[in-house]
Amino acid sequence: MDRAVSGEQPGGRRRLVEALQERGVRDLAVLRAFDLTPRHLFVPTGMRHRAYEDSALPIGNGQTISQPSTHARYLELLALTGNERVLEIGTGSGYQTVLLSHLASQVFSIERVGTLVTQARDAIRAAGASNVSLLAGDGTLGWREYSPYDAILVTAGSPTVPAPLAEQLQEGGRLLIPIGEREEQILTLFTKHGGELERRDIGAARFVPLIGKYGWPA
Numbered sequence: 001m002d003r004a005v006s007g008e009q010p011g012g013r014r015r016l017v018e019a020l021q022e023r024g025v026r027d028l029a030v031l032r033a034f035d036l037t038p039r040h041l042f043v044p045t046g047m048r049h050r051a052y053e054d055s056a057l058p059i060g061n062g063q064t065i066s067q068p069s070t071h072a073r074y075l076e077l078l079a080l081t082g083n084e085r086v087l088e089i090g091t092g093s094g095y096q097t098v099l100l101s102h103l104a105s106q107v108f109s110i111e112r113v114g115t116l117v118t119q120a121r122d123a124i125r126a127a128g129a130s131n132v133s134l135l136a137g138d139g140t141l142g143w144r145e146y147s148p149y150d151a152i153l154v155t156a157g158s159p160t161v162p163a164p165l166a167e168q169l170q171e172g173g174r175l176l177i178p179i180g181e182r183e184e185q186i187l188t189l190f191t192k193h194g195g196e197l198e199r200r201d202i203g204a205a206r207f208v209p210l211i212g213k214y215g216w217p218a
């Protein structure tokens with residue numbers, strides 16, 4: 001770890017990385033991203049003492065910052081090499097956005113709740129990430145201007161794959177999205193081959209609903 005960032009518990013990031021290793025996270029680039037990202041900047045002040053636990057925490061507006069081991073699972077599945085252009089749907093606190101910024105060349109992230117975008121922008125800046133662009137809006141429409149993307153990850157549960165996201169995925173690219181009911185989904189990894197999406201089911205997941213034109217109604 002390079003240095004502590006104001007308000008950080010000493011050794012917090014190191015303990016979190018060790019907890020992730022104990023839970024089977026092996027990808028060294030992913031572990032390094034956790035080591036470089038000060039999670040306490042992404043949780044409300046009253047929750048900072050819990051920032052380096054492997055727990056989901058409330059971030060306001062009825063939303064949560066996901067459990068770090070869930071982020072790690074997502075990031076391992078994307079198998080990024082550092083050269084990718086990535087689209088994230090559901091910025092939330094912006095923590096995963098910064099993890100991605102250490103694993104890809106450019107990160108584009110969309111969040112539907114405007115106040116979360118404002119908070120995330122400040123926290124991302126404080127964490128020192130400079131290869132991130134944020135958009136407030138409906139992520140089920142994607143972000144056509146910067147497409148195609150080498151990887152797209154959706155951190156909210158959807159009934160189906162939103163058509164614009166399938167279109168905006170690069171040939172050979174990966175799309176990771178929880179698909180299923182409003183309360184329970186299957187985390188699903190799609191790879192685009194010959195313009196078609198090849199599906200691999202990863203396992204059960206529980207995410208907040210993806211609300212938008214190609215997701216669930218509000």
Ligand code: SAM
Pocket residue numbers: 063064065066089090091092093094095096097110111112113116137138139140155156207208209210211212215
């Ligand atoms: N990865 C985030 C983090 O590190 O804090 C947590 C994401 S949270 C589980 C899911 C987010 O998806 C919520 O902030 C929610 O507002 C957002 N969301 C839901 N539907 C959306 C949509 N159509 N477009 C963009 N964001 C959406």
